[in-house]
Amino acid sequence: MDIRSRALENGRPTLRIRDLTVDFPKRNGSFRAVDGVSLDVWPGEIVGVIGESGSGKTMTALSTLRMLPKRAVVSGSIELGQRRILDLSPADMRKLRGDRLSFIPQDAMRALNPTMRVGRQVGEPLVLHRNLSFKTAVSRAVDLLRAVHVREPERRVEDYPHGFSGGMQQRAMIAMGLALEPELIISDEPTTALDVTVQAQVLKLLKEIRDREATSILFITHDLGVVAELCDWVYVMYRGQIVEQGSVERLFTEPRDDYTKMLLASTPTLFPREAAI
Structure with missing residues (x-):
């Protein structure tokens, strides 16, 4: 039984996002960067959010951290444990950020x-x-x-x-x-600028931290190879929406959405594509 299945039996997620939308006002209306996103991260689970640049994955992470630009209009629900993130005052959010909620940036x-x-x-x-x-x-x-x-x-x-x-x-x-x-670490493509050997060391370290501290990790990436190496559960984002979710094993062996299939097809492999998907 995987982490998520065990947690579902007796507990609540570390992070619970429901119907999250992020809009940016424009001269002729607004641009919706995140469109109705719902996701969970359970205790001790490493959850990947994958998608191309502009898919909304980083905006989802920054919404959780309350680090979006001031002009962003956010709606929906974000809960860390029993704390409703979007309802916290700036002072209470500063106390939470860095304490129960940590961020590892890309650069x-x-x-x-x-x-x-x-x-x-x-x-x-x-x-x-x-x-x-x-x-x-x-x-x-x-x-x-x-x-x-x-x-x-x-x-x-x-x-x-x-x-x-x-x-x-x-x-x-x-x-x-x-x-x-912290209860939750949000990591935004922390291995992008690293060479392959160092990248592998950092991913191994994050797994070790999860196993040792039972810390939940939300991992933002565009790299399916990293997802396969690190994550327990995956959400696939495209144009601000989650188009597919599932365990790593299921996602790689039985992708259901056309966009997920395209991502898998575009990933280099040493094996014939028919065997890899």
Whole structure:
């Protein structure tokens, strides 16, 4: 029995989105970036949202984080546990974001502050949300960097981000996201800028975190190979809507929507296409 089947028997999802729409006003009306999206992420589950650029997957993630541009008009329901995200005040949302809800962005180099040592950045959530001193937080950052397999963390906490490779920067972002043991991590294509070897290491690390911490992960990507390697359940998005969902195994062996079949057909494979689909 998979994670979702077990969870459905006795519990509620970590993240529950229902009928989410995101509109952007234009001169002649509005543009709908997300159109009636509903999805669940269950405890300990890694859920992939896949689709081409502009399909609405990142807008769905940013809606959950309440990080959309101010002009965006959002409706629907987003619940993290029993908290109704769209009803929270900005102050309450700031408390939630980074505490029970963490974000790992695509470009770690841009996300990290180039003027602040890595240890202070990784430990900063502990200062903001747990009222620890920076000295204590940096000490905790050593343990967090060790947990994501950064070598010699006692020394590396004193480095600036430019002293880290791309893979190590992404590990630092993951360590920062884990600092407060969140219920949900939202990860927006965190391996896109990494080479294949480092990408595999980061995906292995995310699986390890899920297994060790029972953390739920919402993983945004356009890469079916990453989905096959990492995810338990997948939602396929096209033009702002979810066109198909299912377990990874079912999606790859029995795709039902024409768009999903097209995505699979466009993915390089070492085997004849008839055997791969």
